[in-house]
Amino acid sequence: MGVNADLLASFKSEFLGKNKSNTDAGGVTASMGIMDVTNTADYKIIExxxxxxxxxxxxxxYFMSRSGHLSNKVTCQEKTFICYSGYNYLGLANNERVINAAKHSLDQYGTHAGAARMVGGEMAIHAELEQTLCDAxxxxxxxxTVGGYMTNVATIGYLMGKRDLIIMDEYMHNSGVMGAVMANSRRIVFPHNDFDALDVLxxxxxxxxxxxxxxVEGAYSMDGDLxxxxxxxxxxxxxxxxxxxxEAHSLGVVGKSGRGLCxxxxxxxxxxxxxxxxxSKSFASCGGFLGGSEEMIRLLRFFAPGVLLYSTALPPASAAAANEAVKVMLEESWRVENLQHNVRQFSQLARERGFDTGxxxxxxxxPVMLGDSMLAVHLMSDLQQxxxxxHAVMYPVVPENEARLRFFITSEHTQEDFIYTLDALKRILANTTNFSGV
Ligand SMILES: Cc1ncc(COP(=O)(O)O)c(C=O)c1O
Structure with a gap:
């Protein structure tokens, strides 16, 4: 094992004992010194x-220092890793056309959007990107908007209020949950992808x-199902x-040409x-977006705090990169095809070795389901060596006993990457447990 087992065990008991709430720093009482952040339960986890x-x-x-691009490979402290922890699904973050579009935009507009769009004025690149997204x-x-996370918080938080009902899948991303907290609505969760239960509720x-x-999510970020x-x-x-x-994880990935769940x-x-x-995922940039009717989007543009109101616009170079990335995705259809082929191949190779991919x-x-959090943490470390x-994903991000290693597959991964990875995983697991695979 790559790490100290006793320390990991105590890490487990503290981490797994943590309250699921993400709305505060967790578990501080006045007697502990309420203003000292090092007394919070979360700070203890960091330590x-x-x-x-x-x-x-x-x-x-966590927070490994890296250099260069992140695709199927990444270089950290001069060592090259096969990487399954990046969102560069279509390899567009290191695409020459995308990089050049961002550079050109820097020359044209500078680094900054100037102000919130309502007062700072509209730059053509924002309108162009929004039209590209509508067309695609x-x-x-x-x-x-400037961020995907904030887009969910702001939209749900603004549109819904205390006399309203928000009903969401139990696996909804934290940004949706925090939007519901901001809305102060009645929030009900329905069992994952159980639409009969949703109907009843x-x-x-x-x-x-x-x-x-x-x-709901289009493709679930922990489980990968639709x-x-x-x-x-x-x-x-x-x-x-x-x-x-x-559709954070479905646009650019799902659908014959990457157009997503629809x-x-x-x-x-x-x-x-x-x-x-x-x-920030398939489209090689940073920021979020909302698609809907003219009226819905007009309302959100004007009044949803954090969409455009009270928030400086997306930097022009980020808008230009995303605009070009969507165009390249549509023109170079082999990228989505490669990605989908790679997902099938990885899943099949994993199943052939006896892994449960949910x-x-x-x-x-x-995901490669492992159940036990400690096992997931150990395997993450051993693979890294x-x-x-x-990365390992465990409670409270996923339910107790559903710990897993999560693999983000990209169009750039190769069969060689997959075989090396899955054989290593099977070997390590067999040495660690009585796993024999198939
Ligand atoms: C399902 C989902 N929604 C929203 C977000 C937030 O998006 P961003 O990282 O662009 O802020 C994420 C981030 O990974 C996500 O997985």
């Missing part, structure tokens, strides 16, 4: 991670609230709700009230 891995250096899987994904209208609750919103869009549209119509779909299910994007996406296979997120980066 434990330092104890386990060393504060810096090659053994610590079938939105009637679109607005781009809406039957029981919808009538008590004014507005209602169903919030939401059933036709069923969701049927339910949102039946119960008179808005439907918001977070393409996958052959559904018109205008049937979904709000499609949220990020520019319900994944339709998106670039492929032999040049493979794949």
């Amino acid at each position: 434990k991670i330092d104890d386990v891995y060393g504060r810096e250096g090659m053994n610590n899987p 994904f079938g939105f009637a209208s679109c607005v781009t 809406l039957n029981e609750n919808r009538g008590h609230y004014e507005k209602a919103m169903i919030v 939401a059933d869009l036709p069923r969701l549209i049927e339910l949102k119509k039946k119960h008179n709700c808005w439907l918001m779909v977070d 393409e996958h299910w052959a559904v018109d994007a205008e049937q979904v009230d709000i499609i949220m996406g990020t520019l 319900g994944s296979g339709a998106s670039a997120v492929v 032999i040049g493979i980066i794949a």
Whole structure:
């Protein structure tokens, strides 16, 4: 094992004992010195991670210092790793056209958007990007923002209020959960991808609230499975709700040409009230966006705090990079094809070796389910020692006993990467447990 087992065990007991709430720093009482952040439960976890891995250096899987591009490979402290922890799904962050578009934009506009768009003025590159996104994904209208996380918080937080109902999949990303906290609405979670349960919950609750919103992810960021869009549209119509779909991990990945969940299910994007996406994954940049009706997007543009209001616009070079990335994705269809082929190949090779990849296979997120958090942490460390980066995900991010290693697959990974990785994983697991695979 690459790390000290006793320290890991105590890390486990503290980490797993942590309250699931992300709204405060956790577990401070007045007697502990309430103003001293080092007394918070979360700070103790950071210190434990330092104890386990060393504060810096090659053994610590968190905040590793890296250089150069991140694609299927990454260089950290002069060592090259096969990397499964990046979102550069289509390899566009290191694409010459995308890089040149960003450079050109820097020359044209400088580094800065100037101000919030409402007062600082509109730059052509923002409008161009929003039109590119409308054309690519079938939105009637679109607005781009500085961050994907904030896009969910701001949109849900602004549109919904205390007399409203937000009903979301239990695996919804934290940004959606925090949007609901900001909204101060009644929040109900439904069991993951269980639309019969959603129907029942809406039957029981919808009538008590004014507005209602169903919030789901297109492709789930921990499990890699997809939401059933036709069923969701049927339910949102039946119960008179808005439907918001977070397509952070499905746009650029899912659907024959990467156009996301709507393409996958052959559904018109205008049937979904709000499609949220990020520019930070397939589209090689940073920022978020919202697609919807003219009226919905107009409202959010003007008044949703953190969408455009009270927030400086997306830097022009980031907008230009994303704009070019979407165009390259559509023109070079082999990228999405390679990515989808790689996902199938990785999943098949994993299953052939006896690994459980859950319900994944339709998106670039492929978990290898391990169950035990300690095992996941150990395997992460041991893989890192032999040049493979794949991060462990455990409670409270996923349910207890569903710890896993999460693999983000890209169009640039090779069969050689997969075989090396999965053989190593099988070997280490066999040495650590009684896993024999198949
Ligand atoms: C499902 C989901 N939504 C939203 C976000 C936030 O996007 P961003 O990283 O662009 O802020 C993430 C981030 O990984 C995500 O996984």
